[in-house]
Amino acid sequence: MDALDEKLAAVFDGKVVRKDLLHRIKKGTNVPTFVLEFLLARFCASDADDEIQAGLEAVLETLQDNYVRPNEANMAQSKVATKGKYRFIDKVHVNYVEKDKRHWAALENFDSRRVAIAEKFYRDNDRLLQGGLWAEITIAYNDIDDDDYTFYIEDLRPIQLSRFDYAAYCAGRAQFSREEWLDIILRSMGLEPAKLSHRVKLHFIARLLPLVEPNYNFIELGPRGTGKSYFFSEFSPYSTLISGGQATKATLFYNNQRKKIGLVGFWDTVAFDEVGGIKIKDPDTIQIMKDFMANGRFSRGVEVIADASMAFVGNLDLSVRQIVNSEVYDLFQPLPKEFDLAVMDRFAAYLPGWEMPKNSSDFLTGNYGFITDYLAEAFHYQLKHSNRYEEVSQRIQLGAAVEGRDEKGIKKTVAAFLKILHPAGPPEPAEFDEYVSYAVESRRRVKEQMNKRKSDDEFALINLSFINSQGQERIVFCPESQSAPATQAPARKNIHQSTQAEAPATPTPAPPAVQPDADIAVAEPPAIPALKExxxxxxxxxxxxxxxxxxxxxxxxxxxxxxxxxxxxxxxxxxxxxxxxxxxxxxxxxxxxxxxxxxxxxxxxxxxxxxxxxxxxxxxxxxxxxxxxxxxxxxxxxxxxxxxxxxxxxxxxxxxxxxxxxxxxxxxxxxxxxxxxxxxxxxxxxxx
Incomplete structure (x- = not known):
């Protein structure tokens, strides 16, 4: 333990774990991080090597005996049938089945969709009804022939904190400097901060912003193998990752048939992995997405308001240098064609994924960090109960080029940084300037790409700036494009040039009897393929x-x-x-x-x-x-x-x-x- 480890363990006793222990177990299991850390905190709460070794063996034994692997479902069911009851670690969903007029539990790896469950369990744990919950479950065998179920849940213990004390969290934070707290957060993510530059540290913190700020729209595109989707799939039990496939309005927003809200109502963050592969066939989905990204609400027969943030991650197949110097390509190139400028304009920040290091054990820490579930609870509390936007609005000064959505995105980014790094109070002026500079750069990256795509000057004000604590105006540039004329001053095509060059020499035919208003654009109906009997x-x-x-x-x-x-x-x-x-x-x-x-x-x-x-x-x-x-x-x-x-x-x-x-x-x-x-x-x- 180094000095920071000792200080962290003293201030947050019982809420920290050695992260190298997680790495040693994680490589051989397919169990979410917060589940493993739950077991490590139970069995390895010591700094003595012999006790830690015994604890690791206990964790592995628990996983061997109690964790249900997907290909062992039949054996798990047999254990319950032969022994009468058995304790497992699995993810539990509870669904109300209208035909049966009752609730049934469904266990993912136990592979049973019809497990009886008492009302007290889903009444006390809402997330059972809202996407599922990892838990220790005692499943018992029902030998009554007249009943219509074979298994029932006798006991359920969520693998999450029973309660979270935000005041104690803030009091603990007050005992650390900003740099110490920054390193603690990174170590809690499993990273060793000593091996990262300060800018890359801020990039890793930026990946967490959608977890703490409601209705925060975030995008990261970059090379493969940089861990873009990890934080949304395993870091927090309050986020969910959609991996490609078809994104429907029923799944994401509201199911009119079931009269139930979609994922945005159940999760703090809805993340889209491999965003370029998303298939959106219903144009209503994009329109609802635009409404939700703009203000956290939408209407599908009913008015729905939700706090979920949206994060989009994907891969860039071209080099950044090629893209920023190209008149044809831009850094939004991997997005599906349905993501038009209106969607892009709603992104608060674009994280430069090409600056992130490739996944490597060299960057993993062997020191202490927060139990992931504890930090996730802190972030969840801040998203639901903490508002730093007004504080930022009173303190920030932005330049004349900053327009409406620029201002909103920049302020939300700064507010999210304050929640993560300064939950107990305001930052120093130099620290605040650093967050504003980062937020302006992240928003400018969005605006530069829209300016390349637009044939007019709607997004031409790309020189975003802010007034720092010394009263000086500072224009912020994106490092990758600062010296790229194709991005800073993209050529505007003459939309009339090709029309004039191809104009026929012969007189044009007479107009139709009914001529539409000159100021009204008449949309052509979509082409429908010719079908025949x-x-x-x-x-x-x-x-x-x-x-x-x-x-x-x-x-x-x-x-x-x-x-x-x-x-x-x-x-x-x-x-x-x-x-x-x-x-x-x-x-x-x-x-x-x-x-x-x-x-x-x-x-x-x-x-x-x-x-x-x-x-x-x-x-x-x-x-x-x-x-x-x-x-x-x-x-x-x-x-x-x-x-x-x-x-x-x-x-x-x-x-x-x-x-x-x-x-x-x-x-x-x-x-x-x-x-x-x-x-x-x-x-x-x-x-x-």
């Missing part, structure tokens, strides 16, 4: 026919689909319908699916209803309503789309041969599976 036969043994290839092209502008098929009853037939629904979900505009089917005397109705209800619940998470109707006299098979197209497949959805092996080609990809012979008739509804 089709009538063909799929021959026995043919491949290349999936629901996506048959139905997908005819879903343009569709919002509702009706599937009539009397043979959606057996397990493989319901699986076919699930894959058909997946095709509809990918379209991004479908709001309602109606299935009309039938059953016979051989059908296990309870099993059929249960599987279809699981699908119904899954579609609700995508904000899609599934209605299921039974018609015993149904014989025809057809798919009706509300854009006017009707698709009739003679055999219905069940036109595939059973695979020779479920481990062979075509077992999962329907386009590679051999078909049975059937006729396909695709035509438009003749009804007006």
């Amino acid at each position: 089709q009538h063909f036969t799929i021959h026995y043994g043919a491949t290349g026919f999936s629901y996506e290839s048959l139905i997908g092209p005819y879903l343009v502008n569709a919002t509702a689909v009706v599937v009539e098929d009397p043979y959606i009853r057996a397990n493989h037939q319901i699986q076919n319908f699930v894959r058909c629904c997946e095709t509809l979900v990918k379209q991004g505009t479908i709001k309602k699916i109606t299935l009309t089917t039938a059953y016979d005397d051989k059908t296990d109705i309870k099993e059929m209803a249960g599987r279809l209800d699981e699908l119904k619940q899954s579609l609700l998470e995508m904000d899609i309503q599934l209605d299921i109707q039974i018609n015993a006299n149904l014989h025809d098979r057809e798919i009706r789309i509300d854009n006017g197209w009707i698709i009739k497949i003679g055999r219905g959805l069940d036109f595939y041969q059973k695979p020779d092996s479920w481990y062979g080609i075509g077992s999962t990809d329907l386009s590679l599976r051999r078909c049975l012979e059937t006729k396909v008739d695709i035509h438009q509804d003749p009804a007006p």
Whole structure:
């Protein structure tokens, strides 16, 4: 222990842990950091080597006996069944199932979605209902045959602090200098500050800003392997990381079918990993995102207000030097095309990820830092209960080039720095100037990229400045672009030049009888691919026919689909319908699916209803309503789309041969599976 370790352990007794112990265990486990530190704090609360070694063995033994690994779910369930009860470490979710009119617990790695749980547990721990909670759980076996569940939770102990004393946290902070506290925060993140420059230290602190400031919009783009997403996936149990895939308004903001708020209502920070791979098919999602990023509220039939910050991290594939000297590319190049200038303008800060060191054990600390969960609780408290924005507003002086969103972003960045580094009081003038300078640079990086993209001078005021504590105005530059003319003074294209050069020599045709107002821009309707009626036969043994290839092209502008098929009853037939629904979900505009089917005397109705209800619940998470109707006299098979197209497949959805092996080609990809012979008739509804 060095002097800072001893001081930290004395002031925050019981709330610190040796970070090298975490590194030694972390490499061999897939357990979140705050779970490991919970165990380390229990078993390794000593500085004696022999006691620490014994504690490490106890931690490893606990993980071996109690942590459920995803591939050991069956063995874990067997332990409970044979022993009557068993204690596990797992993440628990609690869901209210409307059909059953009761709550069920779902354990991630134990792999059971129907575990009975007493009301007291989810009443006392809200996060069980809001994204889940890591906990020590005692699961017991239910041997009563008449009950509809096999396992129930007998005891639950959250792996989080039972209470947090913010006043004690601030009192402890007051006993350290700014530089000491900065090093403590970095050591709590697992980093050794002695190996980092002061600027890089501030970059690492900047990664934490979305965790303490509500409605803070942050972006970091840079090379791979710099740990961009770690802090949002493991550092705090109050943040969640969305890894690529499709971002829907139902998941993020509000599910109209369930009447429930999305992730922004449950988490302090919603982070998007690999932001360039985000797929956004519904334009409403971007509009709601803009509203939420602007003021923390949006409307989807109901007015929703939430505090969640949004962080976007991703990779730059081009060198920064190439980008800043290019007239074509800018530092927002990896963002999806749906992220327009209005989205970019809402970023308070752009962290230069290219300045961050690559992940390496050389930068890891062997000293003491806060238990991650303790620091996460401090940040969570500050996000919910602490406001430093007004304090910053009264003290800061910004230059004339700073406009509305610039000012808001800069002030929020400075306020977040104060929360992390000065929770107990105001900083010194020189320290305050440093935070303002960093915040202005971070916002200027955003504005420079928007100025490169815009063909006019809307964002041309890029020389952002502030008045320092000596009363001097200081213009802040971004180091990577300060000497790059392509970024500082991008060329403006003449939007009329190409039109004049290509103007036809012949007279233009007469205008239409009704001429729109000259001042009104008439938007061209989106181009819709030409579709035609089709009538063909799929021959026995043919491949290349999936629901996506048959139905997908005819879903343009569709919002509702009706599937009539009397043979959606057996397990493989319901699986076919699930894959058909997946095709509809990918379209991004479908709001309602109606299935009309039938059953016979051989059908296990309870099993059929249960599987279809699981699908119904899954579609609700995508904000899609599934209605299921039974018609015993149904014989025809057809798919009706509300854009006017009707698709009739003679055999219905069940036109595939059973695979020779479920481990062979075509077992999962329907386009590679051999078909049975059937006729396909695709035509438009003749009804007006």
